[in-house]
Amino acid sequence: MHTIEQLNDGRAVYLNGHRVNVADVPIFRKTLALNNQYYDLQHTHPEVHTYQENGHRYDIAFKVPRTVADLQQKHRAYQEIAQSNSGMLGRTPDFLNTGMAVLAERAAFLGQNQYTDFAANARNYAKAVKANDIFISHALQNPQLNRQKAINAIPSEYAGVHTIERNQDGIFVSGAKMVNTMAPIADDLLIFNPPELLLENGDSSYAVAFATPLNNPGVKIICRKLLNHPAASITDYPLSNALDEIDAYIVFDHAFIPWSKVFVENNVEMSNRFFIDSGMFSHTSHQDEVRGITKLELATSLALRIAHILGLDGFLGVQEKLGRLTANLELIKGTITRSEDNGHLDEFGIYTPSLQALQAVRSTLPEYYDEALRVTQHLAAGSMVGVPSFAEFDGDNATILNQALTTDRATAKARTRLLNLAFDLTSSGFGQRQLMYEYYHGGDPMRIRAQHYQRADLQAGNQMIDRLLSADNANTHEQVITPIPRLVLK
Numbered sequence: 001m002h003t004i005e006q007l008n009d010g011r012a013v014y015l016n017g018h019r020v021n022v023a024d025v026p027i028f029r030k031t032l033a034l035n036n037q038y039y040d041l042q043h044t045h046p047e048v049h050t051y052q053e054n055g056h057r058y059d060i061a062f063k064v065p066r067t068v069a070d071l072q073q074k075h076r077a078y079q080e081i082a083q084s085n086s087g088m089l090g091r092t093p094d095f096l097n098t099g100m101a102v103l104a105e106r107a108a109f110l111g112q113n114q115y116t117d118f119a120a121n122a123r124n125y126a127k128a129v130k131a132n133d134i135f136i137s138h139a140l141q142n143p144q145l146n147r148q149k150a151i152n153a154i155p156s157e158y159a160g161v162h163t164i165e166r167n168q169d170g171i172f173v174s175g176a177k178m179v180n181t182m183a184p185i186a187d188d189l190l191i192f193n194p195p196e197l198l199l200e201n202g203d204s205s206y207a208v209a210f211a212t213p214l215n216n217p218g219v220k221i222i223c224r225k226l227l228n229h230p231a232a233s234i235t236d237y238p239l240s241n242a243l244d245e246i247d248a249y250i251v252f253d254h255a256f257i258p259w260s261k262v263f264v265e266n267n268v269e270m271s272n273r274f275f276i277d278s279g280m281f282s283h284t285s286h287q288d289e290v291r292g293i294t295k296l297e298l299a300t301s302l303a304l305r306i307a308h309i310l311g312l313d314g315f316l317g318v319q320e321k322l323g324r325l326t327a328n329l330e331l332i333k334g335t336i337t338r339s340e341d342n343g344h345l346d347e348f349g350i351y352t353p354s355l356q357a358l359q360a361v362r363s364t365l366p367e368y369y370d371e372a373l374r375v376t377q378h379l380a381a382g383s384m385v386g387v388p389s390f391a392e393f394d395g396d397n398a399t400i401l402n403q404a405l406t407t408d409r410a411t412a413k414a415r416t417r418l419l420n421l422a423f424d425l426t427s428s429g430f431g432q433r434q435l436m437y438e439y440y441h442g443g444d445p446m447r448i449r450a451q452h453y454q455r456a457d458l459q460a461g462n463q464m465i466d467r468l469l470s471a472d473n474a475n476t477h478e479q480v481i482t483p484i485p486r487l488v489l490k
Helices: 025-033 037-044 070-083 095-109 118-132 200-204 266-276 279-311 315-341 357-384 390-394 398-405 410-427 431-440 446-455 459-469
Strands: 014-016 017-019 051-054 054-057 136-139 164-166 170-181 188-191 208-213 217-221 246-256 261-263
Touching: 025 037, 025 315, 037 446, 051 136, 051 398, 070 095, 070 315, 095 118, 095 136, 095 261, 118 261, 136 170, 136 208, 164 200, 164 446, 170 208, 170 261, 170 266, 200 266, 200 398, 200 431, 208 266, 279 315, 279 357, 279 410, 315 357, 357 446, 390 398, 390 410, 398 410, 398 446, 410 431
Parallel strands: 014 217, 136 188
Antiparallel strands: 014 017, 051 054, 164 170, 170 246, 188 208, 208 261, 217 246
16 A cells, blocks of 8 residues: 555656646545555455465465355455445556466466566565555557558557567567556556557557556556546535546557566467466456446446335335346346356466356346446436536525425435436546446456357257257257357357
8 A cells, every 4th residue: 555645656647638747636636545545454354354374474366266165255345445445446456456366377378488587476465565565457449440451450559569679588569558557546557558459460560568667767657638627525526526537548658667567578379368367367357347236336326215205115116117226236246156156277277267157247247237227217317417516505596405305205405315316426527437437347248248159068958959850850869950050259
């Protein structure tokens, strides 16, 4: 854990056209305070958030799971961290730290080159992150310039991050990554390429994976516009004015990366395999979807509270809408549990959650979250849009508003607070960014569903079909119809 002042370490952070000191941006301070709950919980709730290994105590995210019970403990820790920020911070330190735990054991496939041992670098880096519990952010998506072309065919130096020079000490990289979350307040940045947009043979200079401190002189962090409302109170914007997850465009300008921090270089195959074969994808997905449950539960609970406060929950049609939301939440919770119960021990003895179950959540939770927001919007409607500033309760109209807006279910102030929260989550810029995040932070939903179909285990279903279709020929075991072949997604 660090203070905001420690982040004024020379990092090049840009906001609204100007280079800024991180400590001078109020919303960065608030976000860091919520992010630091990850560290605080290790002291206030150590029985869930820490474990002991070789005489040392570490955060539970770094524990290599060997049993379903290990995954369940990590689940509880992820959930408590997410609850401390209402599920609004998608990239708290536990996200990549759980990936570091398995990277240290699965790194052998990365191999080596004439300059360095990539596998050893990955193991050593993962161990250093664990020993110091540092906060890693990551960036993998390349700028969306022209997805119809191979990256090497795009005439831009910023189509992705690529090696421009190498020597016996390390590599120099230039280029950009499109979206990086939490970079201004993280310690290190992990760069690699996404598994769903595979590099091709001509893309070898872009085939890199490495880590670097965020105060590397060759790194620029260009933040998007902030989503808070400095002129309004936190009562008017209880989410927007409490945190901003701070997405940024990351630019590398001849940045030096020592070989000790390089995990893939000039190797298309290793770049394409890095996220999946390291085990990081499955285990970070587990953390991510547990956080998603927390966020979905907030949105579901808000819809139910709005319906009650506005006196709408007695209508059957409204109850049916709310029942869909609670059923959706239960299905997601059950699927996460299934991912743990149906996990498996990999060849390294690591208990790995079922990726098929996690991908089902990843492809479905965004729509469930969207539905919860829309139900709240439809129920709150004009009451939410027309709610006055909370400052009015200290103004000339305070008496009128207290009388006009108080009901048998809520005082005027309580009603206003709830409607402000509903607007902030469902309709403000902050709320819309949170919705967009759920849809796309885990990859293209269309590709996720296509991959889920290709990997579905329907052996039992196909056997039932074959048995039914061969009922007229009970004495043979002939398979009447061959199951439809799965196409490989390009």
